[in-house]
Structures are given as structure tokens and as C-alpha cells.
Amino acid sequence: EKGPYKHFMAKETHEQPIVLADAFARYLAPHRSEVHLPEEVDFAGCERIVMVACGTAHYACHVAKYWFESLAGIPVEIDVASEFRYREPPVGPGTLGIFVSQSGETADTLAALRYLKGRGGRSLAVVNVETSTIARESDVALPILAGPEIGVASTKAFTCQLALLACLAILAARQRGAIDGAGEAGRVEELRALPGLMATALTLEPAIAEIARDVSHARDVLFLGRGPMYPLALEGALKLKEISYIHAEGYASGELKHGPIALVDEAVPVIVLAPSDALFDKTVSNMQEVLARGGRALLVSDAAGIEAAGAGAWRTLAMPRAAPLVAPILYAVPAQLLAYHAAVFKGTDVDQPRNLAKSVTVE
Numbered sequence: 001e002k003g004p005y006k007h008f009m010a011k012e013t014h015e016q017p018i019v020l021a022d023a024f025a026r027y028l029a030p031h032r033s034e035v036h037l038p039e040e041v042d043f044a045g046c047e048r049i050v051m052v053a054c055g056t057a058h059y060a061c062h063v064a065k066y067w068f069e070s071l072a073g074i075p076v077e078i079d080v081a082s083e084f085r086y087r088e089p090p091v092g093p094g095t096l097g098i099f100v101s102q103s104g105e106t107a108d109t110l111a112a113l114r115y116l117k118g119r120g121g122r123s124l125a126v127v128n129v130e131t132s133t134i135a136r137e138s139d140v141a142l143p144i145l146a147g148p149e150i151g152v153a154s155t156k157a158f159t160c161q162l163a164l165l166a167c168l169a170i171l172a173a174r175q176r177g178a179i180d181g182a183g184e185a186g187r188v189e190e191l192r193a194l195p196g197l198m199a200t201a202l203t204l205e206p207a208i209a210e211i212a213r214d215v216s217h218a219r220d221v222l223f224l225g226r227g228p229m230y231p232l233a234l235e236g237a238l239k240l241k242e243i244s245y246i247h248a249e250g251y252a253s254g255e256l257k258h259g260p261i262a263l264v265d266e267a268v269p270v271i272v273l274a275p276s277d278a279l280f281d282k283t284v285s286n287m288q289e290v291l292a293r294g295g296r297a298l299l300v301s302d303a304a305g306i307e308a309a310g311a312g313a314w315r316t317l318a319m320p321r322a323a324p325l326v327a328p329i330l331y332a333v334p335a336q337l338l339a340y341h342a343a344v345f346k347g348t349d350v351d352q353p354r355n356l357a358k359s360v361t362v363e
């Protein structure tokens with residue numbers, strides 16, 4: 001049940017520190033700084049990974065693409081399941097398909113899995129429901145351990161998908177000799193710090209609700225991010241659309257001047273997801289372009305980032321400082337809470353948005 005929360009989405013958002021800690025207790029070795037999975041996954045022999053999913057699960061794949069490529073050096077292709085299954089992509093024994101699905105029953109994702117299996121690819125399912133069809137039909141299935149997710153908008157399943165995919169990317173890097181013991185230990189400790197950072201981020205809820213009050217009056221909202229924050233921008237836009245019915249779009253920051261900047265005026269909030277990392281200055285220069293055109297930019301960064309670039313912004317939100325590996329998981333929290341509070345201000349049905357079903361078992 002919902003306990004003290006008004007909606008399942010709120011409850012599930014607040015459960016994230018606990019479920020992530022549970023997942024890491026399962027996927028990280030207890031007394032060593034190492035990834036330790038209950039089932040063998042072989043990345044050594046794979047030529048490429050294709051990651052297939054729908055909606056929010058697809059955005060989790062999009063983040064993981066950066067991790068598999070940068071940590072393990074494995075080429076990764078991502079696709080939405082409804083496209084993958086019909087475009088007849090070449091698949092061979094060197095292809096590892098990773099199918100990510102909370103429910104494990106999504107029709108298009110299941111069809112994509114069957115397509116890959118039929119052409120000799122190896123399959124790994126990343127699911128929340130362990131007894132699901134996608135879990136049963138995959139060569140290997142790993143549970144994300146998020147616990148039941150009732151709210152139609154995915155929250156804790158997204159971050160638990162990311163947590164497991166990060167563990168898989170570290171494991172892949174080890175198997176391919178792309179990371180040494182010290183490197184792995186460093187990444188694992190970054191993951192172990194995440195539940196605490198998530199708890200801190202959740203304490204920002206009153207400030208995020210204040211911002212959401214203004215955002216709830218907007219007709220259109222843009223989300224911008226670079227690198228692994230780009231899929232987070234897509235996820236922030238999806239969350240806002242689906243529960244508050246405000247039109248929102250996510251863009252890679254560098255794409256702004258290739259079209260969407262034409263939308264920018266004082267009525268369009270632009271939400272800039274920019275932790276202080278190697279791409280920070282680039283993202284901030286895109287934010288400056290928004291400000292120079294009279295746009296209202298919300299800078300979501302850490303204290304150092306806000307100190308460096310917060311001056312002209314419409315609003316700022318100071319997140320805890322996070323290692324680059326975990327920042328995309330942490331920044332799911334403001335994306336979720338912003339959408340949640342915008343929806344609450346608008347009075348929409350948060351847990352059962354119109355026209356949506358929790359599990360899409362038809363094409």
C-alpha cells in the first residue's frame with residue numbers, strides 16, 4: 001500500500017535508496033570491491049551488444065550504451081523494440097542482445113527477443129518480474145530487484161535497471177581486460193555511494209516542488225543534457241509528458257542550435273541537466289544561448305557547477321556531487337520529482353495517466 005504517500009509514484013520514488021542498496025547487496029561482492037553476479041554473463045566473446053527496449057527502459061539502454069562503450073570498449077547499438085523487430089537487423093553468434101523490461105511482458109520487446117534468438121544471437125534479459133515471459137525465454141535473466149512498481153510512470157525500475165546495467169558494464173570491462181582491480185574497485189565504491197546520494201537528492205523535494213509549480217503553467221518544456229545526461233533529458237521529458245500532459249522534449253544540448261532553439265522564449269522553461277563533469281562547459285555554453293534569447297533556464301548541477309555558471313539562470317537546483325558513473329542515475333530524482341509535482345499542481349491522475357497502461361502486451 002501507499003503508506004504515508006498520496007500516490008504510488010511518490011512512494012516508489014522515495015523507495016529508491018533502499019531498493020538500490022538491496023540491488024547492490026546482491027550484485028556487488030560483500031567484502032570486496034567487485035561486481036559479483038549470481039549468473040555468468042560472457043562478454044569476452046561478444047563482438048557487439050544490441051540493447052532493445054521501449055519507453056523508459058529504452059532510455060536506460062541509452063545511458064548504458066555510454067558505459068559499455070567507454071568502460072569496456074564494446075560497440076553498442078540501441079533501438080526501440082518496435083523498430084528493431086521490423087527493420088531486419090543483421091544478428092549473428094557474436095551479437096549479445098540485452099532486453100530491458102520492467103514487466104517482462106512488453107509485446108514489442110518480446111518479439112525483438114524472439115527475432116534475435118531465431119537468428120542465433122545470445123540473449124540477456126534485465127527484468128523486474130522474474131517469472132515474466134521475457135525472463136523465461138532469454139538465455140540468462142537477471143532481476144533488477146526493484147520490488148513491485150504500481151505507478152504507471154516508471155521510477156525505481158528505471159534506476160534499478162541502470163544500477164544493474166552499470167554492474168554489467170563493469171563486469172564486461174573486467175572480462176575484456178579494459179579495467180584493472182583498482183579501476184573496478186573505484187567504480188564499485190562509486191556505486192556503493194549512490195543510495196546515500198539518492199537519499200540526499202530526495203531531501204530537495206520542497207525546492208523541486210517550488211520549481212514544478214512554475215513549470216506546471218508552461219505549455220512546452222525543453223530538457224537538455226550531454227553524454228549520459230542526454231538520455232536523462234529524454235527521460236525527464238517523457239515523465240513530464242506522461243503524467244502532467246505538458247508537452248516536453250529532450251535534446252542533446254549540442255543539437256539546440258540545429259532547430260529547437262527556435263522554440264525558446266520566456267514562456268518555455270529549459271531544464272539543463274549538467275553535473276560538473278568533462279562536458280560541463282559545453283552544456284553551460286548551450287544554456288547561455290538559451291539565456292541570450294530571453295529563455296528561462298533551470299540549471300540542475302552540483303554546488304561547484306552552480307557556483308561556476310548559475311548566475312544568469314532563471315532557477316538553480318544544487319544536487320549532491322556525484323561521480324560521472326552514477327550521475328545519470330542520481331539525476332533521475334529531479335526528473336521524477338519535477339514531473340510528479342507538476343502533475344500534482346495540475347491535478348492529473350498521477351498513478352493512472354490517461355490513455356496509458358502499465359504493461360503494453362499488444363503491439
Ligand code: F6R
Pocket residue numbers: 054055056057058100101102103104105106109152153154155238239242358359360
Ligand atoms: C514510462 C514507462 C514506459 C515503460 C515502457 C516499457 O514511465 O513506464 O515507457 O518504460 O512501456 O515497459 P516495460 O519496461 O515493462 O517493458
